[in-house]
Amino acid sequence: MRYWWAWIGLVGVVLVATNCGRSAAPSVDEAIERITLLGGRIEPAEPTRASDVVAVDLSGTSIVDEELVFLRAFPKLRRLSLKGCPVSDYGMIQVGKLTMLEQLDIDKIMGITDVGMRRLSGLAKLRSLALYGGRITDAGMAHLSKLTELRSLSLRGANRVRYGFKHLPQFRHLEKLDLRGTTVWDADLPKYLGSLKTLKKLRLAWGTTDELLAALAEIPGLEELELSRTRSITEKGLDRLGRLKSLRSLRLWRMTLSEAAFERIASLPALEELKIVELKIAEGSTVEGCLKRLAGAKGLRVLHLGSRISDEAMVHLAELANLEELRGLGGIGEQGLGHLVRLKKLRRLQVSVRVSQASLRRLSAMTQLEEIRILGHTMTDADVAELAKMTHLRSVSIYSDHLTGAALASLAGLTETRSAYIGGKGITDEDLRHLAAWTELEDLSLQTSSVTGSGVRHLSGLKKLRSLRLIGGGLTDEGMVGFADLVQLESLDLAGQGINGQGLRHLAKLEQLRTLRLFRTAVNDDALKHVGALKGLRTLELHWTLVTNAGMEHLAGLEMLHALYLSETAVTEGAMADLTKAKRLRTVYMMSAGDAGLRWLLPMPLTEGEWVTSADGVLSLRLLAPTEDVRPAEPIVLIAEMRNNSDHPVRVLRPFGDSYRAMLGMTIIGPKGEVTYTGDTPSYALGSGAFAVLPPGESIRDRMVLKVHAFAGSSAPGKYEITYRYLVGSDIRGASATVAPKAIDPWQGEIQTQPIHVVKRK
Secondary structure, X not given: OHHHHHHHOOEEEOOOOOOOOOOOOOOHHHHHHHHHHOOOEEEOOOOOOHHHOOEEEOOOOOOOHHHHHHHHHOOOOOEEEOOOOOOEHHHHXXXXXXOOOOEEEEOOOOEOOHHHHHHHOOOOOOOEEEEEOOOOOHHHHHHHOOOOOOOEEEEEOOOOOOOHHHHHHHOOOOOEEEEXXXXXXXXXXXXXXXXXXXXXXXXXXXXXXXXXXXXXXOXXXXXXXXXXXXXXXXXXXXXXXXXXXOOOEEEEEOOEEOHHHHHHHHOOOOOOEEEEEOOEEOOOOOXXXXXXXXXXXXXXXXXXXXXXXXXXXXHHHOOOOXXXXXXXXXXXXXXXXXXXXXXXXXXXXXXXXXXXXXXXXXXXXXOXXXXXXXXXXXXXXXXXXXXXXXOOOOEEEEEOOOOEHHHHHHHOOOOOXXXXXXXXXXXXXXXHHHHOOOOOOOEEEEEOOOOOOHHHHHHOOOOOOOEEEEEOOOOOOHHHHHHOOOOOOOEEEOOOOOOOOHHHHHHOOOOOOOEEEOOOOOOOHHHHHXXXXXXXXXXXXXOOOOOXXXXXXXXXXXXXXOEEEOOOOOOOHHHHHHHOOOOOOOEEEEOOOOHHHHHHHOOOOEEEOOOEEOOOOOEEEEEEEEOOOOOOOOOEEEEEEEEEOOOOOEEEEOOOEHHHOEOOOOEEEOOOOOEEEOOOOOOOOOOOOOEEEEOOOOEEEEEEEEOOHHHOOOOOOOOEEEEEEEEEOOEEEEEEEEEOOOOOOOEEOOOOOOOOOOEEOO
């Protein structure tokens, strides 16, 4: 069992809070009080009546499913954001009752599946929906198709949708569609997308072809198009884009382009934004030739190229007089920077340059710049002094091993700066005093090994500073006294610093702190008592630290904590009794979880199937299934335990290795005799994620999802037969067992190379 968990790497455990038990709708005052306590916002800020509230923003807060009932106090709610909140399908019951809702953001939430889509399918007025689609399948798309008034739909990461895109034509009014991170399997996708005649913005990834571009060319109003990982597109396909006369924004990832392709792009009459990531120049073309043709795009305001540019080629960019943002240029020298001075409207610049004082002097003449990022490791203090003339800079990113406090002194006059990344080995604690004048600063990353922390006191007057990151390992526990006055901080990143955690006591007054990263430090159990005093914490990262089970009791009182990272520590499932006391904790990442941890994953009675041994005697299998009476027709989790009875290793094919498209050989025989596979037609192409090695005489336990939607409405859960495939040498063999749970348990979980998430459904 120990080997198995080491192979998985991380285990995500999702814990369950108690039900509120509330039946009547909460009052407006109760709802506002709870939302405010959680750090959320309402609009208007001070409503006089419940019907006045039109928007609630709970993004990034620790609200849990049971607390969503407070939204019932606002019957006229039109906009709701739960982005990044620890909610799940269960919470969508309450969201589904907000019948006036027009805009819903549930992006960055792992716990929402097809079940949640069904619960949202009645929101007839919904016009905008954003969600993480990683757990949505074709069935979820069928539920979504009922939301026919949608104007905007984001399904990022929906890589389990295979043929569900056939429902896209149902969205007759759709104007914005985001399918980034999806894998296109359906050959008819061009036809479906081509039917969306109202579409204005489209983002796609994987599987984009010339045929698809031909279909998009028939959408006359398309204004924004992003195509990621588009190596299968040819220049013939790009020719089709010439028909998109309204296209304002074009984003291409990982493409090989020729000079002719750049000429076609430049001919788009409405083009204002062009972003090309990981650009490769086609054989027979040159960077200079490509930019010469791009110079015809006189309307360009934003250009990202992601390529090394010669000084000679820069003369052509200087012809783009309307440019406001230029990024991704590498290898530019003094002469090339000289051409940029001609761009009088340029506000944001990111370049990797061969730095000299003369070249930076040329840049300093561009006093209109608001954002600059210069990657040049030869930069000196004298070079940086030239940048001080750009007094309107709001974002500064500079790094060089040679920088010292003199560089910060030169930049002290940049008082409009809001975001800064500054790195230099010679910057010390006392040098931080030069940043005291940056009163507008909100986000600071400082990379140096010479800051012990005491100099952070110089930042105490920066009342708008919300995020601080120290990089370089010089911080000490004694030096952390300087943090005591940074009471407005919301995020603190001390990863990799040389502290054992005793200095964390100086954070006691940081009541606004929401995120604390202590990754790769020597923080130990004793230090966690100081962390336990930070009652507002929502995310705590302790991986690669010295904490153990004993220290977890200090975290039990963190009522707002919903994500805890403990991988590569000595913490095991033995700490779960303490961690379950943290009422909002939903996700815990740890290693070294074994059989004893199953009672925290499935805290209910189990009935054991008998051991069933394969005909060849190599592998035996038994199933553990829940017995608690709960609602049928939801996805369920069964625990399969496999034992190697032979005297040689066996490779067990994983039934749910979705990351490798290897949902292998699992069969479900339901109460009506149907046989269903849990994924696509089984494939035996073995990747590293498709099997586990089971040593002689050892057992492993696996968690599997059974999707039983075909049996919806059945009063009897029936019997479930599970077939496992395994390898003896190169021969594929099988073993199976049957289990008859008393009721279907509404859990959902998965096995993959990334963390497992198991979510209890009410």
